[in-house]
Structure formats: C-alpha cells, structure tokens
Amino acid sequence: LKTMSPEKILTELAVLEPPEIVRPEPEPAAQPLLPNLVMPAHHDVRESDIVMRRLHGNISAAIESGPKDFPELLLVPGVGPRTVRALAMVSEVVHGAPYRFSDPARFSLAHGGKDRHPFPVPLKVYDETISVLKSAVGKARLGRDEELQALRRLDGESRRMERYVTGPSLKEIVAGEMDQSQLLGGRSVFGWEGAQSDDDSDLGAAR
Template sequence: MKRNTAYLPLHDGKAPSYLFERMVKLSGVMTGLIVEEYGAEEMLRRLSDPWWFQAFGCVLGFDWHSSGLTTVCCGALKEAQRRYGDIGIYVAGGKGGQSRKTPLEIIEISDRLGIGSGEDLVRTSKLVAKVDSAALQDGFSLYHHCFFFTSSGSWCVIQQGMNEQSSYARRYHWLGETTKDFVCNPHAAIEDLRENQESFLEQSQAPGPCFPSRSSLLNMISPEAESSRQTCSLIAQENPQKTLNLISEIIEGPTLFAPSRHHLSASDFYPVKLKMLRKALIAAYEREPKDFQSLLETPLVGPATIRSLALIAELIFGVPLCRKDPLEDFSKRVGGRSWADYSFAHGGKDGIPFPINRNRYDRNIEILEKALRKAKIGYTEKKEALKRLAYISQGTSPPT
C-alpha cells in the first residue's frame, strides 16, 4: 500500500467562480492528456503523490500552501469528470456531507459503466477512511474523502483531517496499486510539504501551532503494534461479558472509559462509556473478526472502541501501545524544485505570487485542449491502422 501524508494550514475564503471554472477546465484537460499519454493508472499514481498534487493545485491557481487546495482541486476534478464525461478516471466523494455519499456515487458510476468491482471499491473506500480515523489516531479529524478509480478497478484516495487546536490540516494519500496490507505498515512514503521546519513531534513541543503530543497518539498500523492488533482482535472474539468481568477484577466497579493518555486509573471509569463499549464489543463478537482488519470493518467499532481495546490489552495483558508518529519512519525530501514554484504558472487566488493572469490561463487551456484533441485523433488513426493490419494478416478484407 502506498500512502503519503502532508500538513497544510487552514485558510479562509473559497475559490471565486471565475477561478473555479478555469480550474475545472484545466484540471480536466491536464488529466485527459496524462491518461492519453501514460494511462489512467499513471494519473492515480500522480494523485497519490502529495508533492505532485500540491504542485498540480499551484498550477491550477489555488493558494500555494492552503488546506483548501485539497478540497477545491478534488472538487474541480470531480466537476470536470461530471461535465466532460470521459477524462480517464472517475471521482466520488468530497468534503463534509459529500464524503458520506461516496459509496452511493461509486455504485452509481460502476452500474452505469458496467464496472464489476463496484462493491469491492465501496469496501475499500470505507476501510481506508476507518484506518485513518480509528487505527491511526493522530489528532486530525477527517472531514474530506475523495475516491478516484478507473474502469479496470484501480483506485487511489485523497482524504484530509483537521486539527482544531492548531488550525492545520493533514492530508493522506493512498494508492491501491501496491496493496498488501491495510493495517500494517501501509506507507511507501510520507512527506511533510512544509519545507525547512521541525518535525511533527517537535512542533508539539514548540510555541506556535498546537499539535497533539506523543501521549495522545495511537498508531495501530505500525509494525511495532502487531501484538496490540492481535490482542485486540482476540479480545473482540471473547464473550463481551467476559471482557467486562476481566476489567472489574482489576478495578472497583464494572465500568470503563479509555482516555487518550497512557495510564488508566479508577477515576477513568464511568457508566456512560461502558454502555458504548458494550455495544461495540457485542457487534464485534457477533461478527467474529478473524483479524484486526475485520475488527476495524465492524459497524459501531470506531476510534473510541479501538483505543479502549488497545488500552485494555495493555492494562490486562501487558501488550504495549504504539505511540509512534508514522512520519518518523520517512526522511524529508530535500533539494530539487519546490512545489510552490508552480504557483508562478498562473498566479494565486489571494494574489501570491501575483494575481491570477486570466489571459494566460485561458490561452494555456486552449493550447492543451488542442493538444488533447490531436492526441485523441492520433489514437483513433492508430487503432484503425492496427485493425487493417489484423485483417491483412488474416487474409481477409475489412468491412466496408
């Protein structure tokens, strides 16, 4: 599984209509050219690269380092696919309530195009969202989920979470091409797009934006969390009452509330949280999860349940939690061209590095549209030539 990450600050304001209309046209024609030249799977690979995606947004004219670049660029691609039909990839989901419509949109597109893997794609979409919200609890609440896929069933995901305290967003990129395991070390690379700065954990200790500290992190997708994952799934397979009885033997009272900090005490146990945990344990027990991924896919099992089970595993069975931020495993990209350089193509929404140059923008759209039309004509001619060669090799004449 290729999975990448980016941090971006929150900016106010939205793309003005004159700019969004141009973003739709340019994103559509650029996608069409990439698909025509390199194939739809290559477009998915590029979207899964946070550096490329950020540079793409800069070329489209959005704020060069704004969190809004994610939602607006994905929205432009989705609108381009809706307007122009075949741009080589299909887009479902979006921001806020639109993200919850992702499964319905995937099924609708799949049924219309005769894509047989629609149900599998829906399951993938839900699981990817569950991994970044429940299995990896890094202080960023997901509010955007965009699912890109092809007629052959290839896919990638761009989703984003917001940390309310710091007003920074964290963007997650997934590529299904190399999927091996959704819940263990799924990252091929993680990149922090802010250049020349402290790491995530250093930011949490420094003045300025308030990032979550290590004590609040829960990383259940690290290789170091293998024992914790196994123990959580084993606990979920036990009779829920047996699990609750184990808890009551350790502390006074049968109720459990699992806070974000590392250690538990009797003051952390409240009846209202026990009711929620009991429901989740019953749902997991009835599903009979064979492993952690199956547990994660269980309805009602969310961030609170996963954190609770992980803390129970540590408290009762001595299985340590993993609080390692996954960014620590990957070196920062250094040298080469900055993605911010691409904002000089047409300018930026807020006038940085300069106001949007509409004439240049429109001229570039026109140039690329002509190039795409020529590419498609060339492809048609090539296809017809190959058909004629096939008839000649078979000793038959092409139909008239």
C-alpha cells in the first residue's frame, strides 16, 4: 500500500471486486390488453375473411326471433327481421368474448359501408338499430333492463344456431343486400342508391 498511489489502489480494487449490479425497479403490472381486431390487408370483404357459420347464426336468429315476437319484446314497432339481424351482430359486440372477434369483417354486414363495401349503408336499418339501443340503455338506467336482456338472449340464440345451421354464400348475401338497398334507404359517399341507379341508366342511355 505504501508503494502504490491512491489511483493504483483503486484500480487493483476494481479488479478484485466485480462492479455493483444496479437492478431496475420492478415495473407495475400491466393492465390486460383489450381485444385487438386484426384487419385484412385488402379492403373488400371476402368469404375467406368471415367465419360463415357465425354469420349464418346471426341470420337464423333474426329469422327465428324476427318480426313475430322480437318487436313485442322490445316494444318497438316496425323493427323488422333485417334490423334484428343487425342487432344480433351489435349484441355480439356488446356481449362478445375476444375469440368472437377473430373475423371482424363479418360485422360490416350489419350496416354496410359508406363506400358501398360490402354494400351501401341501409339508413333505415341503421336508424332503427340506434333507436333500439338508445331505448334499451335509457330504460336500463331506470332499472328496467328487459330490452338489454332481450339483446343478450338474441346473442345467445345466434351462438346456439351457428352450431348447426347453414345458409347462402357471402356473394348471395351481398347480392340480396344490393337488391333491397334502395328500399332500406341505402346510401354511400356516392349518394342515394336510387339516385345512383337513375344516373347510371341515364349514362347508359346517352352511350
């Protein structure tokens, strides 16, 4: 020690003692992630994007619960089977588990798309769906949750039926939506469906 300078002593000490390891503070436990919807790279809706048995379950539940008793249950007049089908998909989003969202493209078949993919937005169905949900939430706040329970049962019926029902292809479903689009108030960024078809026919006549 007498022959070494203080700097040399510190150097030798550093060789003998390993450097102190500073461990980071443990991070707080992260909150569980919400379900992620992984969308396909293409914009158009294809049958490969959809679990068809689920879609057929939605459609079958709408037919079974259709205009006979579901409007009476909800006490909302004028709710037809097309709106019930949209409500079946909406109720699935409300009550669904993460695994139910493996084919998010399917939910575009509830109310279409503003760019006509997979079909124009049927505004009558869209408005009826909002009306039913507003009514259900409003009454539930007052302690009357019959409508919310009806939506839950509709979701359960869809899941039960998808185990065994079959139905038309996606192409046939979309074609049917396009056929009745004008009747359901179909609209997109291109305008109302009736007006668009008139413009197309005028263009065709001009040609």
